Amino acid sequence: MVDFQISHVFFQRLPAFMKPPCPVCGDHSFQLLLDLGEVPVSGLFFNTPSVTAPCHSLALEFCPQCAFVRKRGVPGGGRDYRKIHRGTSGQLPAYAKWILEVARQRCPKNGLVVEIGCNEGTFLQQLRMEGFSRLLGVEPSPDLAAQAESRGFPVVVDYFGEDVAEKILTEHGPAILIVCRHTVEHVPNPLPFLQAAKRLLAKGGSFYLECPDSQTLFGQGRIHEIWDEHENYFFGETLGLLVRSAGFPGCNLSRQTNRDAVNLCAWIGEDVGPTLPAIPNPIPLLDLYAKFPVWVDHVKGHVREEISKEPEVPLVAIGAGHPQINYLIFSKAGPHVSILVDDDPSKTGLYVSCPQPCRVVSTEEFMRDSNPPNTLPIAFAHPEWMHKLEGRLKGRLNRSILPYPAGSPLVIP
Secondary structure, eight states: OHHHHHHHHHHHHSOGGGSOOOTTTOOOOOEEEEEEEEEEOTTOEESSTTOOOOEEEEEEEEOTTTOOEEEESOTTOSOOGGGOOOOOTTOOOTTHHHHHHHHHHHSOTTSEEEEETOTTSHHHHHHHHTTOOEEEEEOSOHHHHHHHHHTTOOEEOSOOSHHHHHHHHHHHOOEEEEEEESOGGGOSSHHHHHHHHHHHEEEEEEEEEEEEBTIIIIITOOGGGOOTTOOEEBOHHHHHHHHHHTTOSOEEEEEEEETTEEEEEEEEESSSOOOOOOOSOOHHHHHHHHHHHHHHHHHHHHHHHHHHHSTTSOEEEEOOSHHHHHHHHHTTOGGGEEEEEOOOTTTTTOEEESSSEEEEEOHHHHHTOOSOOEEEEOOTTOHHHHHHHHHHTTTTOOEEOOSSOSSOSOOOO
């Protein structure tokens, strides 16, 4: 940790031309958007409160020329996905059938299909059920790759890049379809990543690229969508520009809703339509970035004021998923939370840093506590469950604190 902090300080003192250029427009003049200080590494749960997550610096910066946003940090100093064990079997999007329908229309089922970041093979399984017969995954985690292989899928166990693309071309030939879902936002330098995908794609092939839409983060002030492991944050405009910079001939981009989130979904290839045009004027996005730190402070002030009304009353957070922990850390509500309520059996009974160790309990265990609490309903993707839980608490609930103040000063451009 000490070495990382020293490297981080050294990196900030480098002249602009020595830092990685903007992958979208090539400019070097990045500016600070938001500095969140030292935050715990997210997604880690522990058996005892004596173990806490390691911390690291988290700050976002933006390119004033094209409005692209990335995490400020040391190149190569991000999350090591070779050590990730969590799967995504329960995270198929509501629009998965749409992806499969378009894939079926665009790609012959006997062509090579490559999924970059295949995890444990959940989406490869969907493709196989759709009739695609030549399926190949790329996954850096040996544990997750082994799970995909146990389902009968061959997997290249490595980070995707130029070398892996050449290996696949040599051993399997070009891909008629490349699927890359929620991976590009984790890649420290996305331009060569996409260039390697272009190298792998067959002439006339299709590339499906999916990532979070930053309109909800920066346009609506949803600070729980800041993820410490995300290296990049895309608007439709900046994703389209990146696709064009990588040399792809066309891009058809749409927005799809999954629970409470909105994702950018791009079909890329030779006959899918023009790439999105360059941003003639990035000022609307830059204006959002100027307002965003003010909004974050406003959220913190709202939380501080609400908790100060009854500081002696226990505060219970409803939800213990990744976005919920993000919210507790970035809003500064975490230190005031006594327990987290979540019915996911993989989390209940464990401890998570928010930033102090906090225990996760089930609904039933929580209901056995007779001390009326204040609740902080932050299971944003599960409003029905939250309403049901608070309904069961009727008469025992002191009050419910809204996680966000009314009247966001931010406007989506």
